[in-house]
Structures are given as C-alpha cells and as structure tokens.
Amino acid sequence: MTAVALTVNGERVSAEVEPRTHLGDFLREQLRLTGTHLGCEHGVCGACTVLIDGQPARSCLTFAVACDGLDVRTIEGFEDDPPMAALREAFSREHGLQCGFCTPGMLIAARDIVLRLPDADERRVRVELSGNLCRCTGYLGIVNAVRSVLEQRRAGGTPAPVAAAALAAAAPAGFTPAAAPAVAPMVAAADAPARQGWTRFAETFVIAQPPAVVWAALADFPVVAACLPGAELTEHDARTVKGRLHVKLGPMQAAFAGSAVIERDDASLTGTAKGAGGDNASRSRTRAELTYRLTSEGAGTRIAVAVEYDLQGPLAQFSRSGLAQELGRRIVGVFAANLNARLSGGGAAVAPAALSAGRLVWQAIWARVKALLGLR
Ligand code: FES
Ligand code: FES
Numbered sequence: 001m002t003a004v005a006l007t008v009n010g011e012r013v014s015a016e017v018e019p020r021t022h023l024g025d026f027l028r029e030q031l032r033l034t035g036t037h038l039g040c041e042h043g044v045c046g047a048c049t050v051l052i053d054g055q056p057a058r059s060c061l062t063f064a065v066a067c068d069g070l071d072v073r074t075i076e077g078f079e080d081d082p083p084m085a086a087l088r089e090a091f092s093r094e095h096g097l098q099c100g101f102c103t104p105g106m107l108i109a110a111r112d113i114v115l116r117l118p119d120a121d122e123r124r125v126r127v128e129l130s131g132n133l134c135r136c137t138g139y140l141g142i143v144n145a146v147r148s149v150l151e152q153r154r155a156g157g158t159p160a161p162v163a164a165a166a167l168a169a170a171a172p173a174g175f176t177p178a179a180a181p182a183v184a185p186m187v188a189a190a191d192a193p194a195r196q197g198w199t200r201f202a203e204t205f206v207i208a209q210p211p212a213v214v215w216a217a218l219a220d221f222p223v224v225a226a227c228l229p230g231a232e233l234t235e236h237d238a239r240t241v242k243g244r245l246h247v248k249l250g251p252m253q254a255a256f257a258g259s260a261v262i263e264r265d266d267a268s269l270t271g272t273a274k275g276a277g278g279d280n281a282s283r284s285r286t287r288a289e290l291t292y293r294l295t296s297e298g299a300g301t302r303i304a305v306a307v308e309y310d311l312q313g314p315l316a317q318f319s320r321s322g323l324a325q326e327l328g329r330r331i332v333g334v335f336a337a338n339l340n341a342r343l344s345g346g347g348a349a350v351a352p353a354a355l356s357a358g359r360l361v362w363q364a365i366w367a368r369v370k371a372l373l374g375l376r
Contacts (some may be wrong), residue, residue, distance in 0.1 A: 008033070009077030017064045023059035024048045024059035027074055035075035035104045046132030049105035050074050056112045075104035082267050083111050086152060090145035106132045110146045120150060144335045182214075201328045202306040205336040209343045211294045214301040215269055217343060218292070221262075227338035229331060239263070245277070254279035256286060269294040286311045305332055 001016040008031060015030055027033045027050070041046035041060045048059040051073040078084035087110050090096065097103045106129070113120055113128045120128065125146050126139070135140060208212050217223055221241050223231035228245075235242040242259040258277020265271070270293045278285040288309035295302050296311070307328055 002065050003150045004065050004068045006069065007071045009073055015064075017371070019063065019065055021064045023050070023052075023062040023064050023067055023072070024065035027072070030326060033074050033076050037101055037104055038099065044133070045102070045105075046109060047102050047105045048339065049108045049132065051108060051112075056109055060116065075108060078111070080105075081111075083114050083149070083153075086149045087111055087114065087145065090148045091142070094145040094148065095141040095234060096137060096145040097141075102132060102134040102136075106134065110149075113146055114149050114153065122147060125150075129135060130312075154278055198308050198310045200306065201329075202304070203329050203332045204302055204304045205332065205339050206297055206300050206302050207336065208300045209340075210299065211269060211296055211301045213343060214303065214339075215266075215294055217339065218271065218294075219264065219342040223339075223342065227335050227342060229334045229338075241273075241275075250278075254284060256284075258286075260288075284311060307332075 002019050003014065003015045004017050005012065007013070013031065015026070017026055022041075024038050025035055028034045028038070036050055036059055037047040038060055039045035043058045043061045046058070048057050050059045051057070051071075051100040052062065052067060054071050054073075078183060084107065087107055091103065091107065091110075096106075101226070109132045113125060117124060117128065122143060125143050129132070129139070129142065129146070133137040152240045177281075209217075221236045222233055225241075225243060230244060230246040233241060240259060240261050240293045243257075245256045245258075247256070248256045256279045258275055260273045260275025265270060270291070272292075273290045274288075276285070276287045286309055288307065290308075291306045293304045295304070297348065
C-alpha cells in the first residue's frame with residue numbers, strides 16, 4: 001500500500017492505496033463519490049471524466065498514486081459552479097440525458113467546452129464531445145444543451161470563465177525538462193498557449209554526435225522514419241514526405257495517411273515540418289506542426305523540439321489530457337534513443353514497426369508511479 005494525499009472537491013484527503021488502484025475506483029470505493037461512473041475502463045467512453053488540476057482526465061486511466069499532491073474535482077464538486085448549473089438546467093430542458101450513465105462525464109466535458117471554447121459552433125461542439133459516448137440520446141439534446149449555454153454566455157447571461165490550471169505532469173524518466181540557454185527562445189515560444197483547440201508540447205534531448213552529423217541525419221527522411229515508432233515512409237523528395245503513422249490505442253487501431261512539407265535553415269540549424277493526415281477507419285483527422293533546433297552541447301547535439309497538433313474525430317478524446325502530452329514526449333524519447341543508436345553504428349534501440357500508444361501510455365504512467373515510490 002502507498003500513502004497518497006490529494007485534494008478532492010476542495011477537501012484534503014489522505015489515504016493508503018494499492019499502486020495499481022486507478023483514480024475512478026479510489027473515488028468510488030474509498031471516498032464513496034459514486035457520481036464518477038465507470039464504463040469501458042480503458043479510456044474510450046468518457047463516463048469516468050473528472051478534472052485533475054482543472055483539466056478533464058480519464059479517471060479509469062489515471063492511477064490514484066499519480067494524483068498525489070494534485071487537485072481532483074468530481075461531478076459532486078460542482079454544486080456552486082454557475083457554468084455547471086447552467087449546463088444541468090440545459091441538459092434537463094433539451095432532453096440531453098435518459099439513463100444518465102454518461103451524464104457526469106458528459107457534463108464535465110461540456111463545462112470544459114463552455115469555458116475553453118466560447119465561440120464554438122455546432123461542429124466544434126460535436127468534435128469536442130466525440131470522446132464521450134452516450135448510448136441513449138443520439139447526442140442531439142446534448143449538443144443543443146451545450147450550444148444553448150454557449151449562446152447564453154455570449155449574451156452575457158452567465159458568469160465569466162474560470163481559468164483552468166495546467167495539469168502538473170511529471171517529466172518522464174530519461175528526459176531533460178529544462179531547455180539549454182541557447183534554445184530558450186524557441187522553448188519559450190513552445191510554452192506559449194497553443195492555438196485554440198490544439199495541443200502543444202516541447203521537449204529537448206541530446207544526441208551523442210556533433211551537430212553537422214545530426215543535421216545531415218535529419219535530412220535523410222528514410223532514416224528519420226526508421227527511428228520514429230509506427231512511421232512508414234511511402235514517398236519523398238527533398239522537401240516533402242508522404243507516409244503513414246500506425247497507432248494502437250487500446251481497442252482502436254489507426255493508420256494515419258498523410259503528407260508533410262519540410263523547411264530547413266542550414267544557417268540556424270532549425271527546421272519545421274507541417275503536415276496533415278487522416279485515418280479512414282476511425283474517421284479521425286489530424287494536422288500537426290513540428291519545429292526543431294540543434295545546438296552544440298559538449299561533443300554532442302541538443303535538439304529542442306516543439307510539437308503542436310490538432311486531432312479531430314473519435315480519437316480526439318486522447319488529445320486533451322496530460323497523458324496525451326506525456327505520450328508525445330515518450331514518442332520523442334523513443335525517436336531520440338533510436339537516432340542515437342543508429343548514429344553510433346547500432347540498429348534501432350526500440351522496434352519502430354508499430355506504435356502502441358497504449359503501451360507507451362502505460363510506460364509513462366508506470367514511470368510516474370516509480371518516481372512516486374522512489375523506485376528505479
Ligand atoms: S470508464 Fe474511463 S473512459 Fe470509459
Ligand atoms: S443518457 Fe444513457 S448513456 Fe447517455
């Protein structure tokens with residue numbers, strides 16, 4: 001058993017939990033907060049959505065011990081919250097619920113939309129709600145309820161938004177959270193708020209080869225693809241690449257087919273890649289922009305990477321949590337390990353043929369748990 005201390009609905013809570021206990025079970029079984037519902041228990045349905053440090057998160061995918069020191073808010077914690085009061089009234093008025101099983105998670109996701117995207121139109125509301133499944137309503141009443149609250153707020157009918165605190169994600173093991181001084185301006189830009197609806201993360205890592213070698217390797221697109229887990233290069237010339245990215249997320253598999261344009265500046269050793277793609281099977285689409293800069297670090301090279309992406313469709317549910325950003329960092333880490341191994345004469349350190357996001361997510365969670373338990 002492990003001691004955990006967190007804030008739940010404004011009250012300090014200390015408890016002993018098994019390291020494997022997920023937050024949803026902890027809330028329901030130890031704290032008796034049964035408003036958080038558990039449906040699929042593997043991150044797909046959204047019924048278990050709560051706020052962790054102000055960000056919607058799947059409580060079935062989050063270990064209770066990973067919430068040590070964090071602020072958790074469940075559906076029971078919105079008694080005096082004006083946006084939630086308006087949503088509850090609107091769900092009732094617009095017939096946005098029947099059995100009510102999805103409703104706690106749906107309301108928390110809806111409140112996030114109302115506060116974060118005040119100008120959202122119907123399409124945007126539907127995209128944002130695509131990570132919450134309802135088996136009863138057909139969604140029309142839910143969408144109408146959210147839209148009606150957005151309209152009320154635009155007309156000045158409900159109080160101003162509450163700022164959401166950023167999810168305090170622990171840096172995964174093996175990565176350097178701080179940027180070197182030479183790359184600080186770029187990282188500062190990466191830390192700026194992402195454009196509306198996009199997710200952004202930044203990471204830096206060191207390759208044990210001089211900048212000229214690394215710069216040349218990054219222009220070799222087959223080498224880059226071979227180091228990137230799940231990537232498959234189908235066509236390329238000096239500036240454009242086409243290919244697929246294979247991702248496995250629990251029961252869902254996706255193969256994003258797309259293309260990207262690469263710009264590189266030899267003088268500043270900076271590059272950008274702008275691309276878009278889609279997966280027909282899951283009807284998900286993505287746009288992404290990646291920026292990188294190389295600087296010398298001893299005999300090696302530090303690479304600062306900033307990634308910004310927009311994911312739409314059923315897989316969009318995975319793009320808003322801290323875990324999605326942690327997953328992105330894990331992918332960058334695997335890429336760094338593979339590039340290091342390749343440039344030092346070895347093969348890929350990690351097989352890049354298939355990207356199991358589930359596996360990487362669990363690695364990320366496990367890294368957090370190990371850090372909390374002081375394990376190596
Ligand atoms: S129970 Fe967590 S997403 Fe379904
Ligand atoms: S109201 Fe029954 S699942 Fe949504």
